[in-house]
Amino acid sequence: MSLMSFLPRSGDLPPPDRTAFLLDFDGTLVEIAPTPESVKVQAGLLATLRRLRRKCGNAVAVISGRPIDQIDFFLGDVPYAVAGEHGIAIRRSPGAPIQRANLPAVPAAWLKQADELAAKYPGVRIERKKAAVVLHFRGAPDAGPALRHAAEAWVATDPRFHIQEAKMAWEIRPAGIDKGHAVRDLMAAAPFVGRYPVFIGDDVTDEDGIRAAVALGGMGFRIPRDFPDPAAVRAWLAALSGGGNDVWGV
Numbered sequence: 001m002s003l004m005s006f007l008p009r010s011g012d013l014p015p016p017d018r019t020a021f022l023l024d025f026d027g028t029l030v031e032i033a034p035t036p037e038s039v040k041v042q043a044g045l046l047a048t049l050r051r052l053r054r055k056c057g058n059a060v061a062v063i064s065g066r067p068i069d070q071i072d073f074f075l076g077d078v079p080y081a082v083a084g085e086h087g088i089a090i091r092r093s094p095g096a097p098i099q100r101a102n103l104p105a106v107p108a109a110w111l112k113q114a115d116e117l118a119a120k121y122p123g124v125r126i127e128r129k130k131a132a133v134v135l136h137f138r139g140a141p142d143a144g145p146a147l148r149h150a151a152e153a154w155v156a157t158d159p160r161f162h163i164q165e166a167k168m169a170w171e172i173r174p175a176g177i178d179k180g181h182a183v184r185d186l187m188a189a190a191p192f193v194g195r196y197p198v199f200i201g202d203d204v205t206d207e208d209g210i211r212a213a214v215a216l217g218g219m220g221f222r223i224p225r226d227f228p229d230p231a232a233v234r235a236w237l238a239a240l241s242g243g244g245n246d247v248w249g250v
């Protein structure tokens with residue numbers, strides 16, 4: 001497939017000094033892997049993001065469901081800003097303090113039951129975050145409905161929490177903050193403020209970011225609707241980062 005055949009309306013982008021990139025991580029910049037820790041950052045991605053940052057006056061952020069320290073592990077200080085845990089934690093620039101929304105912790109009883117479910121269904125992984133717990137069933141697909149059933153029973157007792165549908169996973173987390181919040185927060189300050197936001201994601205949680213980018217007058221793209229896969233996103237960003245300022249070289 002040629003580069004041009006999958007480019008989503010790139011000609012509509014304003015020049016680099018007026019555009020900001022807000023990028024999801026799993027399934028967008030990197031391919032989905034069997035476990036959260038086994039994702040591979042493809043050769044060239046870091047160089048592409050560095051070039052894009054230079055070209056766009058630093059207006060490049062990663063907005064992930066992962067905690068910020070995991071994004072740091074995979075991408076270092078390459079993104080200028082990082083939002084983690086679907087917007088609960090935000091770091092506005094490299095080295096800046098992380099700002100966390102004040103949200104309730106997942107009840108200890110739910111965490112205990114989650115561990116019991118993992119023991120009952122080999123292959124199920126429990127990922128704990130500061131304000132959430134993720135029930136991963138990529139290693140045990142048949143356990144998905146039972147895990148969902150348990151999660152629904154939990155949130156039915158406490159309306160402060162909801163279930164975030166994810167890829168082969170159910171995430172139980174506090175309601176009220178989503179990736180749209182992260183987009184609005186980052187876009188309110190330099191170097192993002194006043195720019196045209198371009199959000200790229202692949203999952204249900206990214207729809208909040210896409211809606212927010214569009215509401216701010218920008219664009220949102222979703223894999224596989226607009227790009228076939230993360231390789232296509234990386235190729236597009238690489239072309240933009242290397243192109244001329246007039247038409248972004250693509």
Ligand SMILES: O=P(O)(O)OC[C@H]1O[C@H](O[C@H]2O[C@H](CO)[C@@H](O)[C@H](O)[C@H]2O)[C@H](O)[C@@H](O)[C@@H]1O
Pocket residue numbers: 024025026027028031032033034035036037039063064065066067127134136138166167168169171203205
């Ligand atoms: O918002 P994202 O950056 O897309 O993060 C979403 C979740 O990604 C991770 O889980 C997903 O990716 C794993 C690695 O490819 C995969 O094994 C798993 O099945 C997926 O659900 C991460 O573990 C979660 O914390 C993120 O919320």
